[in-house]
Amino acid sequence: MSNAKKFNYNRHVSKARVLAAVPPLLSALVLCACVGLPQTGGPSAGAPNAGTPPSPGAANASSSATTTAGASPTPVDPQIIQTLIQLFDNQDTYQINVGGQAGTPEGDLATIGSPTGFALRNYYSHLGIPLARAFSLDSSDPAFQKKLKTAANWDQNAQTRSAALMLLAQRRNLNDQQAFQQALVFFNPSIRFGAMEALALWGHPEKAISMLDADYSQEQIPVLKVWIATMMARLGSERGLSKLRNSLQNNGSWVVQALAARGLGDYGAAQDYDTIVSLISQASQNDFLTAEYCVAALKLFPKKKAAVSQQPL
Numbered sequence: 001m002s003n004a005k006k007f008n009y010n011r012h013v014s015k016a017r018v019l020a021a022v023p024p025l026l027s028a029l030v031l032c033a034c035v036g037l038p039q040t041g042g043p044s045a046g047a048p049n050a051g052t053p054p055s056p057g058a059a060n061a062s063s064s065a066t067t068t069a070g071a072s073p074t075p076v077d078p079q080i081i082q083t084l085i086q087l088f089d090n091q092d093t094y095q096i097n098v099g100g101q102a103g104t105p106e107g108d109l110a111t112i113g114s115p116t117g118f119a120l121r122n123y124y125s126h127l128g129i130p131l132a133r134a135f136s137l138d139s140s141d142p143a144f145q146k147k148l149k150t151a152a153n154w155d156q157n158a159q160t161r162s163a164a165l166m167l168l169a170q171r172r173n174l175n176d177q178q179a180f181q182q183a184l185v186f187f188n189p190s191i192r193f194g195a196m197e198a199l200a201l202w203g204h205p206e207k208a209i210s211m212l213d214a215d216y217s218q219e220q221i222p223v224l225k226v227w228i229a230t231m232m233a234r235l236g237s238e239r240g241l242s243k244l245r246n247s248l249q250n251n252g253s254w255v256v257q258a259l260a261a262r263g264l265g266d267y268g269a270a271q272d273y274d275t276i277v278s279l280i281s282q283a284s285q286n287d288f289l290t291a292e293y294c295v296a297a298l299k300l301f302p303k304k305k306a307a308v309s310q311q312p313l
Helices: 003-007 015-021 025-034 058-070 076-088 105-109 114-123 126-138 142-154 157-171 174-184 189-201 206-214 222-234 240-251 252-265 273-281 285-311
Strands: none
Touching: 015 114, 015 285, 025 285, 076 126, 076 142, 105 114, 105 222, 105 273, 114 126, 126 142, 126 157, 142 157, 157 174, 174 189, 174 206, 189 222, 206 222, 206 240, 222 252, 240 252, 252 273, 252 285, 273 285
């Protein structure tokens, strides 16, 4: 069986297998929020909301990308290339335990609870993540690009593959569409989640929105459905906003409602402010949901205020 067939089979498998794959989704949430990948600019290119802080390492990575794009590529030391490729090819032999013994630096890293701390913990728990990032820093080296695509297409570690997908997306190459399409139908929800995030970074919003919209009707996990809608809204899709509004109003899960409110707070319109405010009192029995509604309302208030000021007296 080829690598592609071995690692890219369809997500439509038994319910028990799907449920067994759900817990790693929490790791995917942390990875996509905090993996330390560079961000792209502009809403149409999949940039985060202006109020979203840059991810750890974004400044340095963006600076490297700018330098690479604006100057002739400088050959990389062959020893570095050889070492990175050797590490990548043998990464399964390196067992890393960030949650090590208390009182050691490894143990201390496991106790850090800030967003940056989560990012560092994830980064140093999966060797493939820093290796994929290294491969992404030199777009001129064919060996590096081959390894980055290998990680994005076939890596068995969900965190590594998700990170590689996002790094691959930042190349903005239309020829990488197949990697994202395969990941969207992969059985592991963590990888599907990473593919959705990658499409928001890809720089081809119309094609990405079409792929996400088609995937929405096939996705069976409610959390992922609302995340598809969020990524569509992030790319400027009104259909994405409509899906978020439906999830906000018609879903019995407070987690889905909270994620929908979060998406509307980041990418919604002035009209969503009144809806969110009206829901705050209804969520009084769930403090997490109440807090998310309040955060979304705070983000939407400037849009609401601007809309009111433009109305004729």
